[in-house]
Amino acid sequence: MAGPTPTRKGADAVTSVTEARRSAPRAPGPARPGRRAVDHGPWFLVLPALIPILVLSVGPLLYGIMLAFTDAQSGRTEPTRWIGTLNFQDLLQDTLFWESFRIGLVWAVGVTVPQFLLALGLALLLNQDLRLRWAARALAIVPWAMPEVVVGIMWRLTYNPDAGILNETLRDLGFGGDRDWLSGLATALPAVIVVGVWAGMPQTTVALLAGLQNTPRELHEAAAVDGAGAWRRFRTVTWPALRPVALAITALNLIWNFNSFALVYVLTNGGPGGRTRLPMLFAYEEAFRYGQFGYAAAMGCVMVAVISVLLAVFLVGRLRGGDER
Amino acid sequence: MRTRPAARAGQYAALLAYLVFLAFPFVWLASTAFKPATELAGLHPTWIPKDPTLANFRQAFDEQPLLRAALNSLLTASAAALVAVAVATPMAYVMARHRSALARAATGWVVVSQAFPFVLLIIPLFLVLKNLRLIDSLPGLVLVHVVWSLPFALWMLTGYVRAVPAELEEAAAVDGAGRLRTLVSVTVPLLAPGIAATALFAFVTAWNEFFFALVLLKTPEQQTLPVLLTRFIGAEGVADLGPLAAAAFLATLPSLLVFALIQRRITGSLLAGAVKG
Structure with a gap:
């Protein structure tokens, strides 16, 4: 998951923002004339990283796009053939895939929006001079450090109908509490969305906190x-400074969440009745259970395309909205 | 900048709510890990194991x-x-x-x-x-x-x-x-x-x-x-x-x-x- 699995994320968002900003005013350090002539060093320094990137990332990506136009299958003896856009035509008819796609969108938006709002609240709190702030900061990133599989197991234990703490607490409060959250047709998707929000909050919080430290204190x-x-100060001082970071992290969260795999694989494995079968789970089964490599690659291409379009719409809309500054 | 005491109290309450939300699944995991099988089968699970044990760890190592x-x-x-x-x-x-x-x-x-x-x-x-x-x-x-x-x-x-x-x-x-x-x-x-x-x-x-x-x-x-x-x-x-x-x-x-x-x-x-x- 992101790749977007997982871990690592939040930070990149901030990079791309600061990166873009930082590059302009920099003095052209080593690229000075005179030294250029002997600039063969970089090639040799870059090679050790470049080869794995080309062989195991860029290459496979192009190969994957190619596969989408073939009938590649696992363990087949006859040679793979080009079949043009047949996979894509089949995909158009595949209602199961589009249902999974819809669930993926509901999941991605349903996780990203509360994740952002909750993380913003937490970041604003952590930015205050509260006591025990250091402890809160340390605790707040614990979900980031945990393996996603463990996060899934942990929440399975929490949601467990008999031995789980959620139902026990509900029983204590007199709300009944005999629900099987992860197997109920109506509750499964909301239940996994809560886990998604929980798991992704730390990175978003850290990124937003970084942005908050960037707000000019004097202005405030x-x-x-x-x-x-307070609300006015937030709108006129804090938000304008926070906007670039907020946009970047939200865009990345959307991508990461849409491509999410491990959490839901552990929590429900797509069930009950496909109610939580995210597109990644669908494509994984297609490729590695049924061996339909070409068809699954086509799914991957469609996912990239749709996400790119959505993201472009989101970013263009947001950026335009900010022009009045 | 001074913050009013009421607002401060609200902030602490909110922070506490966040910490509970973030910490409780992990606490529950730890609690389950140290509970004996009989307690796990019981109807009313508690936060703190009544009779903490390492049996689960032993069993995990033995069976997997x-x-x-x-x-x-x-x-x-x-x-x-x-x-x-x-x-x-x-x-x-x-x-x-x-x-x-x-x-x-x-x-x-x-x-x-x-x-x-x-x-x-x-x-x-x-x-x-x-x-x-x-x-x-x-x-x-x-x-x-x-x-x-x-x-x-x-x-x-x-x-x-x-x-x-x-x-x-x-x-x-x-x-x-x-x-x-x-x-x-x-x-x-x-x-x-x-x-x-x-x-x-x-x-x-x-x-x-x-x-x-x-x-x-x-x-x-x-x-x-x-x-x-x-x-x-x-x-x-x-x-x-x-x-x-x-x-x-x-x-x-x-x-x-x-x-x-x-x-x-x-x-x-x-x-x-x-x-x-």
């Missing part, structure tokens, strides 16, 4: 002196 | 090849982390110091590689590794983990290289040191803490990784901890909660320890990057 104080309330 | 899987995870994650920083450090150096087309392309790849679904990557990777006879082998998984952790490693290391003043290297060059010599005896020692943090982060990434291990490893002797943990659950749902919780608890400890070590560095470098921009 000046606005307070002028009698601006 | 937990040690073997932990060893596999340790070997692949360490190898992946070492190789990743070894190849990423020179590249990050070039990306930080040279504004070449290559450096720009590499930065682009770091960003774009985040967006691709693994299905599109894993099928061809599977076929390539199969041709190289690296399927179902830990070296094959190490290779995949290296590439998988490279974007983040490059990003972290580029930041650390930028923090090393270029003047130091220029001084060494004036003294007649060659490029490689300068890199090895001036830059790398100054980068050491950053390289260590990056290696630890790559270690956690590989230790936690599940999808590639699931697809690439077939035989039980090769599987890593996350894959073994999902086998615990089995096809027909959770059979034995106690041992499952115990094994999951153990599998998390290394990640948490390493993260505690580098936490400040990760958030710190993030903050530094944001502020400098």
Whole structure:
């Protein structure tokens, strides 16, 4: 998961933002004329990383796009043939895939939006001079460090109908509490969405916190002196400074969540009745259970295409919305 | 700026709510791991085990090849982390110091590689590794983990290289040191803490990784901890909660320890990057 599995994420978002900003005003250090002539060093320094990237990332990606136009299958003896866009035509008719795609979108948006709001609240709190802030900061990134499989197991234990703490707490509060959250047709998707929000909050929080430290403190104080309330200060001072980071992390979260795999694989494995079968789970089964490599690769291409379009729409809309500054 | 006491109290209450939300599943995992089987079968589970026991851990080790899987995870994650920083450090150096087309392309790849679904990557990777006879082998998984952790490693290391003043290297060059010599005896020692943090982060990434291990490893002797943990659950749902919780608890400890070590560095470098921009 992201790759977007998983771990690592939040940070990249901030990079791309700061990266873009930082590059412009930099003095052209080593690229000075005169030294250029003997600039063969970089090639030799870059090679050890470049070869694995080309062989195991860029190459396979292109190969994968190619596969989408073939009838490649696992363990077949006859040679693979080009079949043009046949896979894509089949995909168009494949209602199961589109249902899975719809679930994937509901999941991605359903996780990303609460994740952002909750993370924003937490980041604002952690940015205050509260006591025990250090402990809170350390605790807040625990979900980031955990293996996704363990996160899934942990929540299975929590949701367990008999031995889980959720139903026990509900029983104590007098709300009944005999639900089987992960097997109920109506509750399964909301239940896994909660886990998705929980698991992804730390990276988002850390990225937003980084953005918050970027807000000019004096401006904030000046606005307070002028009698601006908390909401007004947030809207006029904090949000404009936070916007680039918020946009970047939200865009990345959308991608990562849409491509999510391990969490749901462990929690429900796509069940009950396909209610939580995210596109990644669908494509994984198609490729490695049924051996339909070409067809699964076509699914991957469609996922990339649709996500790119959605993301472009989202980013263009947001960026335009910010032009009044 | 003063905050009114009522607002302050509200902030603490909100913070507490966040911490409860973030911490309770983990507390529950630990609690389940130390509960005897009789208590787990009982109707009213409690937060704190009434009769804490290590039986679940013993059972987990007895019934599943937990040690073997932990060893596999340790070997692949360490190898992946070492190789990743070894190849990423020179590249990050070039990306930080040279504004070449290559450096720009590499930065682009770091960003774009985040967006691709693994299905599109894993099928061809599977076929390539199969041709190289690296399927179902830990070296094959190490290779995949290296590439998988490279974007983040490059990003972290580029930041650390930028923090090393270029003047130091220029001084060494004036003294007649060659490029490689300068890199090895001036830059790398100054980068050491950053390289260590990056290696630890790559270690956690590989230790936690599940999808590639699931697809690439077939035989039980090769599987890593996350894959073994999902086998615990089995096809027909959770059979034995106690041992499952115990094994999951153990599998998390290394990640948490390493993260505690580098936490400040990760958030710190993030903050530094944001502020400098």
